[in-house]
Amino acid sequence: MKMITAVRGFKDILTDESGAWRRIEAESRELFAAFGFEEIRIPLLEKTELFRRGIGESTDIVEKEMYTFLDRNDEHLTLRPEATASIIRAYLEHNLHAVDPITKLFTMGPMFRRERPQKGRLRQFHQIDVEVLGIDDPRMDAELLFMLNHLFIRLGIDDLRLHINSLGCPQCRPRFREAILSFLEHKEAGLCDDCRRRLKKNPLRVFDCKVAACQAIVADGPELLNFICDACGDHFETLKQYLSILSISFEINRKMVRGLDYYTKTTFEITAPAAGAQNAVVGGGRYDGLVKELGGPDIPGIGFAIGCERLIASIPRKDEASDTGRLQLFVAAIGREAELFAYTLVNRLRVSGIPAEMDFTGKGLKGQMKRADKLKSHYVLIIGEREISEKKAALRNMQTGAQTILDIENLETSVLNAMKQR
Ligand code: HAM
Numbered sequence: 001m002k003m004i005t006a007v008r009g010f011k012d013i014l015t016d017e018s019g020a021w022r023r024i025e026a027e028s029r030e031l032f033a034a035f036g037f038e039e040i041r042i043p044l045l046e047k048t049e050l051f052r053r054g055i056g057e058s059t060d061i062v063e064k065e066m067y068t069f070l071d072r073n074d075e076h077l078t079l080r081p082e083a084t085a086s087i088i089r090a091y092l093e094h095n096l097h098a099v100d101p102i103t104k105l106f107t108m109g110p111m112f113r114r115e116r117p118q119k120g121r122l123r124q125f126h127q128i129d130v131e132v133l134g135i136d137d138p139r140m141d142a143e144l145l146f147m148l149n150h151l152f153i154r155l156g157i158d159d160l161r162l163h164i165n166s167l168g169c170p171q172c173r174p175r176f177r178e179a180i181l182s183f184l185e186h187k188e189a190g191l192c193d194d195c196r197r198r199l200k201k202n203p204l205r206v207f208d209c210k211v212a213a214c215q216a217i218v219a220d221g222p223e224l225l226n227f228i229c230d231a232c233g234d235h236f237e238t239l240k241q242y243l244s245i246l247s248i249s250f251e252i253n254r255k256m257v258r259g260l261d262y263y264t265k266t267t268f269e270i271t272a273p274a275a276g277a278q279n280a281v282v283g284g285g286r287y288d289g290l291v292k293e294l295g296g297p298d299i300p301g302i303g304f305a306i307g308c309e310r311l312i313a314s315i316p317r318k319d320e321a322s323d324t325g326r327l328q329l330f331v332a333a334i335g336r337e338a339e340l341f342a343y344t345l346v347n348r349l350r351v352s353g354i355p356a357e358m359d360f361t362g363k364g365l366k367g368q369m370k371r372a373d374k375l376k377s378h379y380v381l382i383i384g385e386r387e388i389s390e391k392k393a394a395l396r397n398m399q400t401g402a403q404t405i406l407d408i409e410n411l412e413t414s415v416l417n418a419m420k421q422r
Pocket of ligand 1: 120
């Protein structure tokens with residue numbers, strides 16, 4: 001019969017990788033807690049309207065990458081393409097701003113975008129997402145970047161680059177919009193269909209187009225940083241000062257516009273040179289108008305999302321080895337009585353926290369020792385027919401070859417003690 005394979009762009013994370021996943025999640029949790037963040041878990045499915053309004057109608061994500069379907073009750077639903085809009089929806093729905101004017105949240109999990117799969121680009125990928133609501137001070141922006149930088153240090157990654165830019169605020173945008181429109185006035189014919197349409201709705205999006213011809217045209221285009229108002233300019237200057245105070249190196253990337261419409265002022269990306277074309281490992285920025293846009297009060301926000309697959313690809317190889325789950329004890333049992341005895345022993349030892357295994361396939365002693373070797377078990381406990389009749393069992397240290405004879409009576413305690421002494 002024909003085998004069923006996974007959906008294109010959807011990837012299994014196999015056991016040899018899961019150690020690295022646990023590690024990035026554990027390091028993030030520990031670090032985020034020290035910076036005052038708490039975990040929120042949000043649904044995978046939201047009303048489509050949330051992303052249309054949150055991310056922006058003319059973004060690539062909303063225009064062509066969302067997994068949207070009509071539910072049985074004719075409601076438009078979408079698998080979340082990112083976490084920010086959902087977190088703010090939850091923040092407003094549960095009135096979290098009334099509980100505390102400052103809210104620091106993080107979440108981890110899969111996101112879905114129907115992009116063309118390639119190296120570093122999946123249709124189901126995972127993000128570690130962090131959001132701060134209620135602070136517009138640029139010290140917060142610098143602090144977030146410091147926290148991120150420290151996470152990478154902990155993970156042993158040292159070849160990442162931080163790119164920052166400012167996208168200004170609604171006060172700065174109209175002048176910039178005019179500048180783009182006049183710059184593109186006679187170049188429209190060279191743009192892709194999407195960009196020609198975007199030009200009317202949201203010209204800033206042309207700068208984020210993935211089509212090479214469009215990228216070439218806008219390469220010499222105006223830069224938002226030259227159009228930002230005094231308040232946004234001061235915010236950006238202060239951010240740079242605080243990044244220096246915290247010894248964070250950065251590059252100003254005046255062309256970076258980001259792929260989501262909600263950004264204001266600070267925006268940033270962290271890239272890994274090794275990751276090739278899809279080299280942004282982290283993307284984020286400030287979104288001071290989003291909470292209001294989604295029907296809430298005028299509350300500023302800033303956050304970022306780390307792409308887990310890209311982060312893991314940047315971690316030095318040696319760190320991926322995981323020794324969790326490595327076997328401590330293999331119980332080699334020969335004969336029905338010994339097998340019965342081993343069966344309860346193995347399960348009781350596991351409950352006491354000792355990773356233990358035995359054979360269910362009727363192998364002889366030699367075969368069972370081979371299996372213990374393959375599983376890299378630290379110890380083998382041999383219980384054969386003779387051992388049962390002599391009420392003894394032999395505990396062999398597989399690294400040193402040393403063997404200890406234990407009484408079958410109280411075997412569980414004796415084995416536990418022997419393991420503790422290791
Ligand atoms: P984003 O730049 O769209 O931002 O995504 C953040 C990160 O998710 C990217 O830098 C990348 O590492 C990863 N990523 C995105 N798409 C894919 C894909 N198709 N395959 C693999 N990895 C991918 C956001 O999502 C914003 N919500 C970030 C944010 C939070 N801004 C403020 N708060």
